[in-house]
Amino acid sequence: MNGFEDWIGRSQSVADVLTLARANALDVTLGDKGGLKVGDALPPLYHWLYFWDVKPPAGLGADGHPAKGDFLPPVGFPHRMWAGGRVIFHMPLLLGATVTRTSTISAISEKTGRSGGLVFVTVRHELDGGEGIAITEEHDLVYRERALAASPAPIPTSAPQAPWMETIDPDPVLLFRYSALTFNGHRIHYDRSYAVEEEGYPALVVHGPLQATLMARLAARRLDAPITRFDYRGHQPAFDGTPLHICGRPTAEGAEVWTQQGQGPNMVATVYYTGPI
Template sequence: MMSSSPEGWIGKQESCRDRLDPSHAGRIAAMLDRPLPREGDDLAALWHWAFFQIPVPPSATGPDGHIAPGGFLPISEGSTRMWAGGRVNFHRPLAIGQPAERQSCIKAINEKTGRSGKLLFVTVEHEYRQNGVLCLSEEQDIVYKAPAAPRLSLDKPVAEAQWSQSIQPSPLLLFRYSAVTFNGHRIHYDHPYATEKEGYPDLVVHGPMIATLMVQAFVDANPGLTPVRLSYRGLRPLTVNKSFEVAGRIDGNGQALLWAANEDGPAHEAELEFKENK
């Protein structure tokens, strides 16, 4: 699947500086229907995914709308690329209105076999610093896979929820999340491409947005608790105009289970470690 040896990509690095602009934070808040943040406020959990985006011209994008592989990310011929999940450590909040830097490194490349054939997992490590202090560290799992019909349902029980929020994923919501994250992947806004080229029944809800909404629901339901570490994964896609629930429950001392699900079963799940606010 790889067009060159994986070892040549491991250790490859990239850096990106950004000022966590209050106006852009306000656009994220409007998109998620949250209170407008101010300069100096803490950036909400996982909103950093809407910053630190390296701008590229259309000539530097691939046919799927992603930044074309072969620069930082490896080339994999004839495959589609998705964000499969990851792990985030929340060391301290990033402050809105202050410059920050992301340092990234390709940590691992592993080939596996899944339901749709061969899968190539690329693990990217990111560290986010502000004023020289580590604020966030994370690993993102990016999967390359051969084009195949997506799994649309999952026969797996969902835990009894202690909190739940209903999400109505409209085309406007998907467009705005693509806009604030500078995400050009066409499955989120180009219906003919999503259905004819990648085999989805409709536009696809962004995995990072689902993770953001799961953590947001936890914070709303547990104002005395602060996320410390999140491990999340996608199980199957969710699509536009089909409502779903983001929910969760406390599952022991300092641990919570989070998930997103609809009548077709669970779609995303996560484990969250938290601490009590002082």
């Protein structure tokens, strides 16, 4: 682990205002009317729009992310991905509120995968809007030793059979706008030559958090009740140029939701909620 154990327990706190304009901009970007108002509850997973980590050009890595070694450990592997996470909603956060996010590195582990060495870093976030912890989140990052072997983009298939389903076109404009709204500089989402030639992807990559947000929105609309927990995990990347299906089905505790391009899911999630089916 090269001394990475010393990074476990490292913590930092930042504050941000849940501005109305940013939440409504995402709402419109995803096809809604953007009618949110100050004092409304922040929709599920919209907190990812805030707490930007703004670094000067000298503080960025070659991939466009903030360079490692500040808060995150200086893992030597060059390629990073958003692998999944778990989010618990204790109480609503209200638009217009000032929120403090405290982040702590809770785990670091090494594994070996098909692309070589992997390092997993789990960061625990606690968000407090002034009345106690509103959201507890564990966020899993994975660092890869080598770029992926070049592979073809998924072949579109007929829409999956699911009780709930919506389909979007994850085109470069949508990916750029989500990158801008979240201040995500990772080049795999907007720089096609970098994504293909440096990281080994066949096309631009659809953000993991964008897919998770689309799944949470689908579940929230269909369940019509507050979501209390959202556990999600990436299975395989999704790309621009191919329709992305957002699918779901109700369960006794809430719902199972997933995204899909071609064969098999891209991201899956389990949703827990309060209220009857």
